[in-house]
Amino acid sequence: MPEQTPDEVISAGGAGAGMDLAIEEGETLEKTPGGPEGTGPAEKPRSLWSDAWRDLRRNPVFIISALIILFLVIISIWPSLITNQDPLNCDLGKAQESSQPGHPFGFDGQGCDVYTRTVYGARASVTVGVCATLGVSLLGGILGGFAGFFGGWWDSILSRLTDVFFGIPVVLGGLVFLSVVPGSTVWPVIGFIVLLGWPQIARIARGSVITAKQNDYVQAARALGASNSRIMLRHIAPNAVAPVIVVATIALGTYISLEATLSFLGVGLKPPAVSWGIDISAAANYIRNAPHMLLWPAGALAVTVLAFIMLGDAVRDALDPKLR
Amino acid sequence: MADIDKEPVDATPNVTEVETVDAATEAEAVAAIEAPVAQGEPILQVRNLVKHFPLTQGILFKKQVGAVKAVDGISFDLYQGETLGIVGESGCGKSTVAKLLMTLERATAGEVFYKGQDITKLSGRALKAVRRNIQMVFQDPYTSLNPRMTVGDIIGETFEIHPEVAPKGDRRRKVQDLLDVVGLNPEYINRYPHQFSGGQRQRIGIARGLALNPEIIICDEPVSALDVSVQAQVINLMEKLQDEFNLSYIFIAHDLSIVRHISDRVGVMYLGKMAEIGTDTQIYDHPTHPYTQALLSAVPVPDPDARERRERIILSGDVPSPANPPSGCRFRTRCWKAEDKCATEMPLLAIPERFKSSDTPAAHESACHFAEEKDVVGAA
Numbered sequence: 001m002p003e004q005t006p007d008e009v010i011s012a013g014g015a016g017a018g019m020d021l022a023i024e025e026g027e028t029l030e031k032t033p034g035g036p037e038g039t040g041p042a043e044k045p046r047s048l049w050s051d052a053w054r055d056l057r058r059n060p061v062f063i064i065s066a067l068i069i070l071f072l073v074i075i076s077i078w079p080s081l082i083t084n085q086d087p088l089n090c091d092l093g094k095a096q097e098s099s100q101p102g103h104p105f106g107f108d109g110q111g112c113d114v115y116t117r118t119v120y121g122a123r124a125s126v127t128v129g130v131c132a133t134l135g136v137s138l139l140g141g142i143l144g145g146f147a148g149f150f151g152g153w154w155d156s157i158l159s160r161l162t163d164v165f166f167g168i169p170v171v172l173g174g175l176v177f178l179s180v181v182p183g184s185t186v187w188p189v190i191g192f193i194v195l196l197g198w199p200q201i202a203r204i205a206r207g208s209v210i211t212a213k214q215n216d217y218v219q220a221a222r223a224l225g226a227s228n229s230r231i232m233l234r235h236i237a238p239n240a241v242a243p244v245i246v247v248a249t250i251a252l253g254t255y256i257s258l259e260a261t262l263s264f265l266g267v268g269l270k271p272p273a274v275s276w277g278i279d280i281s282a283a284a285n286y287i288r289n290a291p292h293m294l295l296w297p298a299g300a301l302a303v304t305v306l307a308f309i310m311l312g313d314a315v316r317d318a319l320d321p322k323l324r
Numbered sequence: 325m326a327d328i329d330k331e332p333v334d335a336t337p338n339v340t341e342v343e344t345v346d347a348a349t350e351a352e353a354v355a356a357i358e359a360p361v362a363q364g365e366p367i368l369q370v371r372n373l374v375k376h377f378p379l380t381q382g383i384l385f386k387k388q389v390g391a392v393k394a395v396d397g398i399s400f401d402l403y404q405g406e407t408l409g410i411v412g413e414s415g416c417g418k419s420t421v422a423k424l425l426m427t428l429e430r431a432t433a434g435e436v437f438y439k440g441q442d443i444t445k446l447s448g449r450a451l452k453a454v455r456r457n458i459q460m461v462f463q464d465p466y467t468s469l470n471p472r473m474t475v476g477d478i479i480g481e482t483f484e485i486h487p488e489v490a491p492k493g494d495r496r497r498k499v500q501d502l503l504d505v506v507g508l509n510p511e512y513i514n515r516y517p518h519q520f521s522g523g524q525r526q527r528i529g530i531a532r533g534l535a536l537n538p539e540i541i542i543c544d545e546p547v548s549a550l551d552v553s554v555q556a557q558v559i560n561l562m563e564k565l566q567d568e569f570n571l572s573y574i575f576i577a578h579d580l581s582i583v584r585h586i587s588d589r590v591g592v593m594y595l596g597k598m599a600e601i602g603t604d605t606q607i608y609d610h611p612t613h614p615y616t617q618a619l620l621s622a623v624p625v626p627d628p629d630a631r632e633r634r635e636r637i638i639l640s641g642d643v644p645s646p647a648n649p650p651s652g653c654r655f656r657t658r659c660w661k662a663e664d665k666c667a668t669e670m671p672l673l674a675i676p677e678r679f680k681s682s683d684t685p686a687a688h689e690s691a692c693h694f695a696e697e698k699d700v701v702g703a704a
Contacts, residue, residue, distance in 0.1 A: 215467045215468075215470075216462045216463070216464055216467040216468035217467065217468055217469055217470040217478075219423075219428055219462070219468075220460070220462060220468055220529075220532065221470075221481070222428055223426045223428060223455060223459065223460050224455060224459075224481070224482050224485050224486075224532075224536075225451070225452045225455040225456070225485050225486065226481070226485050230485070234470075234473070234481070235470055238470075238472040239470070239471065239472055
């Protein structure tokens, strides 16, 4: 390939029938407005993710929700950091008593410390939220991605299957599934959410893979002789993953509230497990006599769900190139 | 798809016989593909190329109810070092031809011979060798570059797929050379596509096409998404690169002026068929097919006096559906010369009888029963 300076590149053009194609000698493209804010050539490469991260760091919604989530994750791993009591060590004599020194949130119907139970309840919610979201994203993302990429029979079967799953009412399905599957831990609940949640992600993944697949750069890679795996991993996956991440982050909040709903109904986690849903269920009958029993776990649940949904919203804004 | 055989697909009787190379093994096929071709010899020969897209009904149990005849039996030769322009209005099958030549779509019937090898039937190593030598520049510079990859990765990926072209340590420098060749600052190697303007992006697309040192570049409307001034830059760059690297171009466009500017020969397509093919002077100054004449009469004329003098041919009606094309001549539904013969007999792409013995520029291949010259541009 011979050496060439950019100034030699454009020679004066001739004239076509009815249109003058002549342009000035040496009108090189360095002069045309290119990168935003006059970025220098020595600057570090910027990707979508680094751009998104820069946006997020400046977004107060993201900072607040990230701090709440960080706090929740820490106390669900080490609840003893902020409480030194046992959530199962209860004294019936103190049942329904309101706050007193050492017990800021008061006591519940069994005489357990509401503050400690609220702190320990975060673990179930965070575990269900994170594990269910991971499971749903992996299963739905892979199934939907393959269906979108290969199309044909595989795609038809998967699309009809998602229709079937969308037809199942969540709470009714949960009641049936969890009364059949034994166990009072978080795992049957996570299994149920993954089973019912994957079609949502699969549809999003399928759609965004189909959109990405039609882009000319995929054709260009094919024209170069790229293999299917290279096209999928280097060209389609990076361009199709953003909507999946956004939907998964928002869904995480709804999975936490679904766990609480199922526990409230008595089929999710069961005592002696500690969960906000169980506490809300137990406190619901005493709302007029002892509202604190209900308000603290319900408030914690609301703040947690809100934090995850706000995070998802901020991530969506940061990943949307149309807003940039 | 069965009705392909009913029509006389062999609509180009006077194209030259293809000298095929019989390669028993893949290695022989690769060797044939790697062999050089002399200037002025045919490098790509298309024979009766057909692409029908099936129309299906039903969600689970699909049954075919028809076919969109996007390309319906076209034949042409591309010679080493020349530019063949292909023009025609939207939906006439130009882009499908490009995809067929790139084997991005598999042809329904017909052959594409590259150095005597039918590339529509190749696979594996031989197909990869063909892809090294036939590259493409895409229409839309905004969608033809992966927004998640840097310019260096986009161009450098060609060397990852074809590692024999550049040794590993040498690739970054080669990418910078390519950026330099297409007139971009080599230091932009770490930038992302969204940091460039449309014209710059198209240059990146051209650099990617050039990376493997191909012999043929298929340009599918490479400038229609660009501003007029930037179009000129890109066209001039492409002409310069053609001289420098001895490239053959197939240049697909709907802008007649640009095609005339860059092409040595021009083919006019209508509804999946070639209407007329010849050198640029033959097509632009001596068109014999009514469709070409109508197209040319629509080209804007900058001179007001010439504009007054020239005759404007305004076609009535729309392009018929390619799923249900008219019988006989495809153009007869909009042609002012159409007679009964046009509905029953498909005109073949051949030099018209009346011009056959003369050596006027009108003596070029034209698929019309009533081919005659008509000065539409008002140049004479």
